[in-house]
Amino acid sequence: MNTEVVGTSGVRIALRVEGAQNSRPIVFVHGWAQSSRAWAAQLADPALTERFRLVAMDLRGHGASDVPAAGYDDPRQWADDLAAVLDFAGRDAIVVGWSYGGLVIADYLRVHGTARLAGIVLVGAITEIGRGREGGKTGSVMRAALPAALSDDPEVAVPALVEFTRAQANASVPGTFAQALLGMSLAVPPAVRAALFKRDVESSEVLAKVDKPVLVVHGTADRVVDPSAAEYSAGKIPGAVLRWFVDAGHLPFVEDAGEFNSALRRFSGETAE
Known part of the structure; x- marks a missing residue:
């Protein structure tokens, strides 16, 4: 099911929803220049959909969500967008953040703390940004x-995005999925792609205050987000569990979808009421 919620400043946030209506929600937050379609292998897994309500959001400026002219450098905008999705989800949710999605979760924690969260999964994620x-x-x-x-010149941007898409995974992924990743990146306006990098965010104190279960998942061969970023977040968050996907790149939820979904199912089940 496709639907939407209204985020901060009236921005329309598009959602993909699958699974059992009254079950524990799992909210998925995608990465830079991507969309909710990145979570296709999770949204289509009966072992997840029969037990959980899966809600995948399109970040502002991405996918089918609105593209506001400004606000991409404001932690509260990101935090309140995610809060609107969590309100839609209903019950306290497991929130899964991939890549830049981890920074969005950190923004939420900075503004709202761990309210409405049952647990957090960070996947190939950053929780800070800046030199x-x-x-x-x-x-x-x-x-x-x-x-x-980040260029608005297609002759510059397209080859860079093609190579970036090709090199995200260490193992092979389905060709249709790889082409979808490229299409998602190209669909994000260059100004938005650039705006997401115009931030300087430090999160050590925010992470240290997390009081919910946290699973940190990272591919040992990730060359988009360095594995040391996972070690950093796992080291700052009390009680966080770090799970390495050996030889996986930046897409462990695609490169080894079966094992990732199994790990997510176990973690989500352990945090169920």
Whole structure:
């Protein structure tokens, strides 16, 4: 089911919803220049949909959500967008953040604390951004894509995004999915792609206050977000469990979808009321 909620400043946030209506919700937050379609392997897994209500959001400026002219540098905008999705989800939710989605979760924690959360899963995620920020350390693939991937000149941006898409996974992923990733990136306006990097965010104190179960998942071969970012967040969050996906790149939920979904199902079940 496709639906929407209204986020902060009246921005329309698009959602994809699957699964059992009255079950524990799992809310998925995608990464930079992507959309809710990235979670296709989770939204289509009967082992998840029969037990949980899956809600995947399109971040502002991405997918089918509205594209406001400003606000991408404001933690409260991101936090309140996610809060609107959590209100829609109803019960306290497991929130899963991939890549830049981890920073959006950190924004939520900064503004709202752990209210409405049953647990957190960080997947190949950053929790900080800015020069020298340990929780936002990028890898060679991300560094190679910038600044070309932010250009409004298609002759500059398209080749950079093609290579960035190709190099995200360490293992092969279905060709249709890889092309969908590229399409999602190209659909995000260049100004939005660039605006997401115009931030300087430190999150150590925010992470140290987390009082809900946290699972940190990261591919050992991730060259988009450096594995040290996972070690940083896991080290700052009390009681966090760090789970490495050996030889996986930046897409462990696609590269090894079966094992990822199993780990998510176990974690979500353990946090159920």
